[in-house]
Amino acid sequence: MIELLISVAFYLSTALTIGILLLPSRHESKPVTSQNAANEPKTTVQILVLGDIGRSPRMQYHALSVARNGGQVDIIGYHESDVHPEISSHPRISIVPLPPHPSCLQTSNKLLFLLFGPLKVLFQIVCLFWILAYRTKPAKWLLVQNPPSIPTLAIASLVCFLRHTNLLIDWHNFGYTILALKLGDSHPLVRFSRTYEKIFCQYATAHLCVTNAMASVLKDEFALKAPILPLHDRPADHFQPILDDRVRQDFLRSLSETESVRPMIGSDKVRVLVSSTSWTADEDFSLLIEALCRYSDLAETSNPELPSVLAIITGKGPQREMYLRQIADLQKNGKLQKATIRTAWLSMEDYARLLASASLGVSLHTSSSGVDLPMKVVDMFGAGLPVVGWNRFEAWPELVTEGRNGRGFGSSDELVKHLVELFGNQEALEKLRAGAREESSRRWDDEWNPVAGKLLGLV
Incomplete structure (x- = not known):
């Protein structure tokens, strides 16, 4: 039945097009001048x-x-x-x-x-x-x-x-x-x-x-x-690394989403994680939520030296409200004591500055076909931001060189492991950042x- 409806719609549209093409164009032609010819x-x-x-x-x-x-x-x-x-x-x-x-x-x-x-x-x-x-x-x-x-x-x-x-x-x-x-x-x-x-x-x-x-x-x-x-x-030209730590810190402090951790920005007490998502079925955001809950538990109990995490999630999409309710319940129940999750919708310029100022990027794109790649990772590399991302699909190595500019994961357990190792070891994080900055030289x-x-x- 559905196939029939679509077929009928296509044939109707074909007839409509032929009729439209017989109509005069609404664009008026302009007289040809030497200036027009030069600008052809x-x-x-x-x-x-x-x-x-x-x-x-x-x-x-x-x-x-x-x-x-x-x-x-x-x-x-x-x-x-x-x-x-x-x-x-x-x-x-x-x-x-x-x-x-x-x-x-x-x-x-x-x-x-x-x-x-x-x-x-x-x-x-x-x-x-x-x-x-x-x-x-x-x-x-x-x-x-x-x-x-x-x-x-x-x-x-x-x-x-x-x-x-x-x-x-x-x-x-x-x-x-x-x-x-x-x-x-x-x-x-x-x-x-x-x-x-x-x-x-x-x-x-x-x-x-x-x-x-x-x-x-x-x-x-x-x-x-x-x-x-x-x-x-x-990446496009507006995604560029920010090499001055003070400039990065000042930008982060200027965001309303960082208000709860603003006094700690610039210290070893907090790391800023950023992820961009379309809040759709091909990005399982529950992986990140679960990983942050477990990270928070580890930071409170067995590894108190771990810094707090501020996760800023950008994007719009159909599942956003569902996940926001889930996050609110977890915060209410004390599951995110060492992790704060904020959502944002930023201008293109501010989004580029956020990527250049954050500590780590996360990609949850799982690839429905196995042969596409998340552009958000390209933007992160353009801004010199190291990435951890879901890597259980064929095309992942075409984008990320494991251990040089990013790391891959296939479960929340692996994601937690990467967050603990990178946020607990500044040297390891800076090594990935150097690789991401090197990758940023490759332009559109x-x-x-x-x-x-x-x-x-x-x-």
């Missing part, structure tokens, strides 16, 4: 994000790189949070916001999700077709973030065919593996999603992906014939220019 872009790129643009850093970095190299960019997506300041001010970048879907279609209930899912997809189909086929001018390239795959890949494939645009898919993960977290691997919709993804990705001119491991899957299991180009995430433009820049004809 090297290429035109539309970047499609079926999500919040402000929470899609990689796609923002794509836009900035295209624009800096002389291309014209339209970023299409939900404009819910602040974007990179240069995105807003750059004359070659325009934001085309998608209308938000009706709130009545949002639910965390599994049964209602199956009912509302096709309706949400139909709404997205209409909005995407309207913007891609009518509200915007044709571009030479359409760069699509994947996932989500439904309905993005089908719409993008059709519009690119009708407008003679080259489709470029940027693979961050696989849509069907993320769907399986909610519905299970054997669910019919998951199987349908996998088939759908494999079919429509065949229409792309080329593919970018975040790891070499993902490139192997696309080549071997998806049997793609078009070029597959690994493009590893690297160094990775992007010879791969995507060359493909788009910009470098």
Whole structure:
């Protein structure tokens, strides 16, 4: 039934697109002048994000790189949070916001999700077709973030065919593996999603992906014939190490989240831990909560020399309130005497400064596919922050060198062990920090220019 609804929605959207394409464009052409000719872009790129643009850093970095190299960019997506300041001010970048879907279609209930899912997809189909086929001018390239795959890949494939645009898919993960977290691997919709993804990705001119491991899957299991180009995430320029201890301490003291430990900042009595999470099923935040509870118990009983921990958790997501209630109960019951957990939503600049000022970063990303990587770790390395992260997936070694710039864990027991060893031994922590600062020299433009820049004809 669900497959039928989605199929009907797709065919309806196809008819809608053809009708829209017959309508006159709302963009008025301007007379050609010598000044216009001099400012003619090297290429035109539309970047499609079926999500919040402000929470899609990689796609923002794509836009900035295209624009800096002389291309014209339209970023299409939900404009819910602040974007990179240069995105807003750059004359070659325009934001085309998608209308938000009706709130009545949002639910965390599994049964209602199956009912509302096709309706949400139909709404997205209409909005995407309207913007891609009518509200915007044709571009030479359409760069699509994947996932989500439904309905993005089908719409993008059709519009690119009708407008003679080259489709470029940027693979961050696989849509069907993320769907399986909610519905299970054997669910019919998951199987349908996998088939759908494999079919429509065949229409792309080329593919970018975040790891070499993902490139192997696309080549071997998806049997793609078009070029597959690994493009590893690297930090943007605003993520930089802060080498002056006094500057780091002053910034931490300026945050309201540090109020309870402010007098101890700069001493050996407290360590600041930071983690960024989307509060979703692919990041088991209970691992960190359990580890902090056990760390607190050890610091109070058998190892009183251990410093207190302030954990600052940034991000927004559906499971946030559930975990906040759990944390409040633990604090009430005295389980976090030596650990304080605070949540924050910071500007991009303050988030970068927080990473550069903290003692240790934590990544809870578990990878639904095993071949994607958490960009938060890239940002942490950009700021010179050592990392401990969940490492039970294939692509982890492409990002972290064990013992040099970070450590991996596969359970709360292992995470506790790392926290005790690193927070109880400043020399071990500084060794990892030196490795993270060395890693920070690897930047986005160094990775992007010879791969995507060359493909788009910009470098």
